[in-house]
Amino acid sequence: xxxxGDENVGREQLEPPLRVRFAPSPTGMxxxxxxxxxxxxxxFAKRHGGALVLRIEDTDASRNRxxxxxxxxxxxAWLGITSAEYEGPYLQSEYAGQHAQAQRTLLEAGDAYxxxxxxxxxxxxxxxxxxxxxxxxxxxxxxxxxGGALRFRTPDVGRTVINDLVRGEVSFEHAALEDFVIARGDxxxxxxxxxxxxxxxxxxxHVIRAEEHLSNAPKQQLLWQALGHTPPTWAxxxxxxxxxxxxxxxxxxxxxxxxxxxxxxxxxxxxNYLMLLGWSPGGDREIxxxxxxxxxxxLSAVTSSPAFFDVDKLRAFNGEYIRALPLAEFIDACQPWxxxxxxxxxxxxxxAEVFAALAPHAQTRIVLLSEIVPMVDFAxxxxxxxDEQSWNKAMKEPAExxxxxxxxxxxxxxxxxxxxxxxxxxVSLRLGLKLGKAQAPVRVAVTGRTVGxxxxxxxxxxxxxxxxxxxxxxxxxxxxxxxTTP
RNA sequence: GGCCCCGUCGUCUAGAGGCCUAGGACGUCGCCCUCUCAAGGCGGUAACGCCGGUUCGAAUCCGGUCGGGGCUACCA
Numbered sequence: 001x002x003x004x005g006d007e008n009v010g011r012e013q014l015e016p017p018l019r020v021r022f023a024p025s026p027t028g029m030x031x032x033x034x035x036x037x038x039x040x041x042x043x044f045a046k047r048h049g050g051a052l053v054l055r056i057e058d059t060d061a062s063r064n065r066x067x068x069x070x071x072x073x074x075x076x077a078w079l080g081i082t083s084a085e086y087e088g089p090y091l092q093s094e095y096a097g098q099h100a101q102a103q104r105t106l107l108e109a110g111d112a113y114x115x116x117x118x119x120x121x122x123x124x125x126x127x128x129x130x131x132x133x134x135x136x137x138x139x140x141x142x143x144x145x146x147g148g149a150l151r152f153r154t155p156d157v158g159r160t161v162i163n164d165l166v167r168g169e170v171s172f173e174h175a176a177l178e179d180f181v182i183a184r185g186d187x188x189x190x191x192x193x194x195x196x197x198x199x200x201x202x203x204x205x206h207v208i209r210a211e212e213h214l215s216n217a218p219k220q221q222l223l224w225q226a227l228g229h230t231p232p233t234w235a236x237x238x239x240x241x242x243x244x245x246x247x248x249x250x251x252x253x254x255x256x257x258x259x260x261x262x263x264x265x266x267x268x269x270x271x272n273y274l275m276l277l278g279w280s281p282g283g284d285r286e287i288x289x290x291x292x293x294x295x296x297x298x299l300s301a302v303t304s305s306p307a308f309f310d311v312d313k314l315r316a317f318n319g320e321y322i323r324a325l326p327l328a329e330f331i332d333a334c335q336p337w338x339x340x341x342x343x344x345x346x347x348x349x350x351x352a353e354v355f356a357a358l359a360p361h362a363q364t365r366i367v368l369l370s371e372i373v374p375m376v377d378f379a380x381x382x383x384x385x386x387d388e389q390s391w392n393k394a395m396k397e398p399a400e401x402x403x404x405x406x407x408x409x410x411x412x413x414x415x416x417x418x419x420x421x422x423x424x425x426x427v428s429l430r431l432g433l434k435l436g437k438a439q440a441p442v443r444v445a446v447t448g449r450t451v452g453x454x455x456x457x458x459x460x461x462x463x464x465x466x467x468x469x470x471x472x473x474x475x476x477x478x479x480x481x482x483x484t485t486p
Numbered sequence: 487g488g489c490c491c492c493g494u495c496g497u498c499u500a501g502a503g504g505c506c507u508a509g510g511a512c513g514u515c516g517c518c519c520u521c522u523c524a525a526g527g528c529g530g531u532a533a534c535g536c537c538g539g540u541u542c543g544a545a546u547c548c549g550g551u552c553g554g555g556g557c558u559a560c561c562a
Contacts, residue, residue, distance in 0.1 A: 024562090060562065119559085119560090129487095132558070151560095176489050177489090190561080191561070212557070213562095214557080215491090216562095273498095276511095279499095280499055280500065282500075286510075304491075305555095310512070310513090313512040316511085317511095317512090319524095365523065365525075437521095439521045440521090443521085450522065453522090453523085
């Protein structure tokens with residue numbers, strides 16, 4: 001290795017030793033499986049001082065939509081993979097010229113040939129719809145003018161061995177590889193070739209992708225070689241599966257990263273969880289700082305068996321991350337659900353100071369940020385929500401007396417949690433009830449629900465006037481229903 | 487059907503021949519704490535698919551078998 005000369009230093013910086021890429025097709029929102037692949041690529045690059053390239057494979061015009069491209073970019077950024085973290089995004093559609101050039105190279109070298117066989121004709125000849133292409137046109141010398149597809153001529157004997165960082169060596173017999181299509185009748189290049197040309201152009205050294213591509217690897221490796229390039233090192237990570245152990249799919253499962261973000265999953269929890277699907281920091285560690293993952297991740301330590309995407313465990317991770325947030329950050333993270341169109345109250349009714357007082361009590365009680373709304377809505381809605389189930393459960397027999405007594409007791413107590421609790425304890429004592437029983441009607445009258453934040457802290461924050469009014473409202477409603485339906 | 491991959495508690499995993507009467511986490515069950523609900527603490531439940539072989543010794547190595555999955559388009 002020559003190290004003399006300043007130009008070499010600069011050159012090495014332009015061409016880092018290791019280059020990886022994430023190459024999604026914009027046929028939908030980024031899904032969790034894709035996100036995991038992106039994360040593996042990103043962390044691998046970080047770990048080894050390499051570069052990450054983002055390439056949008058937008059060559060199927062019929063299924064692509066520009067907004068999906070932006071959605072993918074936004075989702076990646078949410079995970080931490082911002083534009084500063086990668087080269088690109090490059091659009092595959094802009095490299096049609098290079099793809100066409102590769103077609104010519106292959107054709108001229110005799111590695112490819114035109115074929116005008118209809119699928120039915122092939123099946124008719126082989127008598128087997130599972131067999132694949134039979135090589136009928138191999139030596140017919142057809143030209144592109146015939147409007148046929150261009151096929152790659154796979155070797156008849158021998159085998160191709162894929163060197164895979166997570167699976168070891170995987171061997172494929174050439175006899176089992178059909179002459180696959182590399183260009184359509186209209187001249188456009190298919191995935192197998194375009195993907196290879198773009199990777200070679202970007203000088204990709206490691207192709208890290210999901211296992212569903214494993215069977216493409218031998219074909220692509222042959223293409224790399226035919227084009228005169230050294231094939232990359234491969235790494236096929238396992239797929240993510242659903243409850244039925246089937247590959248996660250857009251139509252069967254909820255997989256869009258955006259959907260999880262909108263529900264209130266934290267990006268940090270999501271990426272920590274995704275990394276643990278197939279990889280472990282070792283020992284008994286699971287929830288770990290991202291820095292540690294970047295420092296310790298090893299592709300060779302990634303499991304090769306499929307992993308179930310377990311939302312329950314993701315939720316547990318999210319709860320942990322929410323609780324670990326400094327209060328100010330927790331308050332900040334809740335904002336999207338508190339102000340704006342999704343909030344059930346007018347923005348003018350929201351009071352940041354009141355929320356700040358409520359927040360510490362809510363932080364240990366929610367698993368998704370979106371759950372903050374029913375926790376605190378009593379403080380911002382003019383009237384508490386009326387949850388029928390809660391009402392029916394709490395507003396039973398001694399409820400009217402309890403409300404009565406509470407109104408009297410709260411009329412002149414010192415308005416702070418300890419005094420409020422003491423007053424309520426007096427009430428329950430007098431009625432021969434446990435505090436847990438006696439607080440229920442009060443809680444429902446004031447917050448609308450049987451479960452929620454600690455009651456006396458909530459009352460203290462709500463204020464005497466509003467509390468008393470709600471107690472009276474509930475009392476009146478109870479009286480009325482007693483009179484109308486005996 | 488063909489090619490290929492995979493196989494430790496229900497789930498994600500630790501485990502790289504003796505440290506394993508298999509560890510952790512999620513889930514689940516019970517107890518404690520407690521104004522509801524959480525959080526927290528304590529404890530329980532539950533796995534090396536099966537059969538052979540190698541070895542003094544196998545979850546770990548080999549073979550087979552069974553089971554699951556991926557791919558099998560002029561989609562990517």
